[in-house]
Amino acid sequence: MASSATTSQQGSRFGQAIVNGVAASGRMLRNELALALRTTAGKIGLPLVIFHLILATVGPLLAPYSATDFQRDEDNRVLQLQSPNTTYWLGTDNAGRDVLSRVMSGASSIIAVSVAGAGLGIFLGTVVGMSSGYKGGRTDEIVMRVMDGLMSFPSLLLALLVLSTLGANHENIIATIGVVFMPRVARVLRSVTLSLKTLEFVQSARLRGEPALYIIFREILPNAIPVLAVEASVRLSYAILLASSLGFLGLGVQPPSPDWGLMISESRNFLVDAPWIGLAPAAGVASLVVGVNLLTDGLRQARGLPVGGDHD
Amino acid sequence: MIDARPVDVPVAEVRDLAVTFFTPRGTVRAVRDVSFEIRPGEVLGLVGESGCGKSTVAFAMMGYLPGITRVDGDILFEGADVSTMPAAELQDLRGSRIAMVYQDPATALNPTMRVGPQLEEVLKRHTDLNSEQSRERTAELFESVGLADPTRIGRRYPHQLSGGMQQRVVIAMALACDPHLLIMDEPTTGLDVTTEATILDLVIELKDRVSAAILFVSHNLGVIARVADRVTVMYAGQTVEHGLARDIFKSPRHPYTSGLISCVPQPPTDEGQGDRLTSIPGAVYTAQEEGGESCLFALRCPIAQESCNNQAPSMASTGDGHFARCLFPDDVAPEIWGESQIRVEELTDEEPEPVLEARGLRRFYGRQRKRYGFFGPKGRPPVRALVDIDFDIGSGRTLGVVGESGSGKTTAARAVVGLVPRSSGDLQLEGDDLARSVEDRTGDQRAAMRMVFQNPTASLNPRLPVRHAIIRSLRKLAGLSKSESEDRAVELMEAVGLDPTYLDRHPVELSGGEQQRVALAGAFSANPTLIVADEAVSALDVSVQAQVLNLLEEHQRETGTSYMFITHDLGVVRYVSDDILVLYAGHVAEYGPAEAVLNTPSHPYTEALLSAAPVPDPDAEPAHIRLEGSVPTLRSAFKGCFFAGRCPRKVGDVCDSTPPSRLEGTEEGHDVYCHIPLAELTEMASTPPERDVASTPAD
């Protein structure tokens, strides 16, 4: 009656099961998005987000001018602080750079950093939160204390501390965002895991002798997808806010690469004379985050999940 | 305060009521055609299975139908139509002349408000008593429903009261303004059997004391038989039969009623095991379906004929206030559900070998904690869920484990199966020791012992198709190959009476009964030696319950699997068990062959349990043995007998000082743990204890 498969066969079947679990979850995430599209919020939010994603990928290519070159006229004078006109649709900034091109190119850096950072945080948080929640006991207590310790810092503070120490480049920012968000995601996923692990189908899996990893990824994870989708969307919005705030304070992507936060910060001196320099990137950030937040609401409404979540 | 209202004039009349809900997921015809009337001083029992619309009717009578609804027909309360009443009038009516008692008292009470003020606010709204008088009246009401310490109990919050006490508070709230109509929606469904019995006593007492008409909604035929004067049976949103309680139970005139009664396990007659449960084939006609010009029960009806599919019958009189919605009421007799099959008793000559032996099982959880973290006086001791449990399960036999909440029966099931590690004690399966945790047991041991749970929906992973659990079982535990398991899965589905195409469906597409049958298919899959069923039928409707019990019995007959059947339902335990284990507060009260345990002499707790269990026979006279109070907290070891706190037959100090040991003189294999000598117990069985039921306040 007992299985006569060899250990390597069993091992590969086990690995296969985990892959199945993750693949199933991926399909389910797409499903969640489809459901969100049926809500009003989702109908506006998702296209907005997709628009920005497209802008991020092709923006730098489609921009009419370079984002860093100074624009000059026939006499080779730098065209500073031009109002929006037919040549430069959003005018030029104090250094003579075309604002529209800068905005279009700036999209890619902030979105890349935010998506990667949020993605890292979600991945780490999910793994840590689900494993710790399932294992329970002492390990869980210790892990949670460490997470609480990390969460004792407002995210901006932690990010400032780390980036001022290590220097602000793309990799560091992504890593920082990931580390800052990991404990928050872990807490949410742990809570979901705790409530799911008492359910009878998980107990049945234990009785079948399924190993813990299998139960977590093949049985529990697919059921955590609705919550995970909402949390991912929320984290993305916070990541964008954090990345742009860091840029504003000068700790984002370094010049001369365009960074929306930095552009806004630099525009402060010219608000009276040339407000478009600040308003254009502000509109970019605002529309992106509004889109993500609408998507979040859509995901929540599709599943009837509450509008909760911790602030930050 | 009994006013002399003419008894013939009905308090409420429902005429041709139909309630339709319009939800985003479609139209739900919760109630299609319901008519009845209730007179002062009588109890009308409204009985039906889940989805029949009885709760909707109850709430409709309060004018409470949230959402987008359409109401057709009339709901007349003292002449006025509730369904079209303006909001202000409804507000005056609710709580004063019509009042309601709910299914789950814990959620029906505001958790952040003390119970006294919750009652006082009803008085303030509908009477002109001042604060002082309200408080007095509140205390009076609490006393009248049997709550102890009525003047001070109002200061407590709901979570500080037991389930029975909470429900008494809700009843008191409903009685506050002396309503003319009292609606009770499954008031005892969430309560333990012994607590339920005391609440039902209260309801019967109210019938005499108060002049209100009572509408009592329940799915439990035994409860209805106890309290109701007249009964209305509902199916698929329609009333299908109506009449005096005795007539309905003794000579039903609708096939559904007759089937329902035969589905309930009855106590055995003198001839032996009793009849096999009939099961009504098919599934309930859901509220989503359109209905039309046919009898809604025709598809499942054994006496259906051509005309039943072409004509929608209406409620017609069959004489003497007895009505049935059937074209052929005179054909209805118990035999229409198949020749009553006497259950085959397997007579074995030798003692069957035990497949499972448990000795000294203990399960404590929580550590001994100090009050302030690491220091300070001893704080909370661990919970003693199981204390020194011994039992055997014979090969091919069923052990029924019965007890109420806090008895430890679920813990015992989980300890046996390894989901919860036992703290100490020996457990052996066919002679081999079993590790404490299922993760440490061998594959063979896991295959040999399977479990079925109470909640069928939670037993299946909602995100994966139904085949998942069955195929995994077959491959991991039975070691079958991919193609072999596919074939075997199909066989298993057919064995449990399900269409094999269901394998690709998701659990949400199946009904509760179908989900449970899938769970059974999974449990049967690796030919286990023992199946542990933890309240496996408790969440199912009576007709579905019968199907599942029959399935289990058939499987046992064919394969010789043993069962450990945990339940709180005395009727079921009586029906399924070969041996019975009675648990109380983590201890064994009684253990032995079913006949020995169920007949005299019994442990006082067993006696109380058996007398509390409602039986679907209005003429049954239950022995009125009632327990005060509730199950004790399990945090301290009992100095004396574990049952001493509530035992109606307590003999004296010895019960408080010494733990009882096994009683002398009982048959081999029958254990009773009590101080009362056997001879006295036998005698006591015929005389109820000297307690006057009505005046004993509950704790």
Place this chain on the structure above:
Amino acid sequence: MARFLMVRTGLIVVTLFVVSLAIFAVTEILPGDAAVMSLRQGATEENLKARRAELGLDRSPVVRYAEWMGGVVRGDLGESLIRKTPITEVIGGRIGNSLILAVFTFAVSVPSAILAGIWAGVKRDSWGDHTMSVGSLVAISLPEFVTGILLMVIFSTTLHWLPSSSFIFPGTNPLTSPSILVLPVLTLTGVLFAYVMRMTRANVIEVMETHYVRTAILKGLPMRRVLLRHVVPNAMLPTISIIAMNLGWMLGGLIIVENVFSYPGLGRLLLESIDSRDVPLLQALSLLIAVTYAVSNLAADLCYGVLNPRIRLA
């Protein structure tokens, strides 16, 4: 209840210990240590070594950590490297300003947000509710610096109603010129209001669907009483703890807002200490902020425990 208190406080202490370790560890890695900063031009190998010895930077990190924590517990936060004054004085001069901002923001946003949330929850799906949903969504989508600058453009540069900078002379009390408080408070209020309102609304909706509210309605109680006595008290329980947690969020918001409006508070001090590599000041400020956050979470837990009879009378 006593047990609940003890356990929570104990956990906070442990958490703060971990936090202080983290702060110390991160700041220790700062390139260009205090010695380099203070010597700047004249930094040769020997000078650096001498400077380091002078500042005590050549001792082992463990010793320095112990010394630092020892001081903290005694109330001595050390001395600012750049200003050469005790840190407690430096912080003391600014902490009042930030507190004023925080208190005003709370006072303005929280009560109104709760009322708005209750109203929106009760009048669910009405036009008012939808408008507030949209408005609050936009409010939480804008980073504080964007809101701040927008407000600045509208009220300061265009309308000239309010000053664009909140500069005041060191030592003066901001309350003496209240117009400098308006824009920063308004900026912070926007997001806080939106969050608290959404949370409250969600809680109210959830509570209105409970069975006990149904019981209250079926007792014939007027809607006003049902709301006041049954819905609001139960909906407020989770909201109270969220509010206390939002205090922590505001600490991060303060950093940005003080920067935008040049408001002389702790947030700006923090940024200055980062720029000037004033490590002791940075450490002290980070610890202070983390402690405040942790304490506010503790306060949230305690409030919840006291207000919820299930925990208070376990």
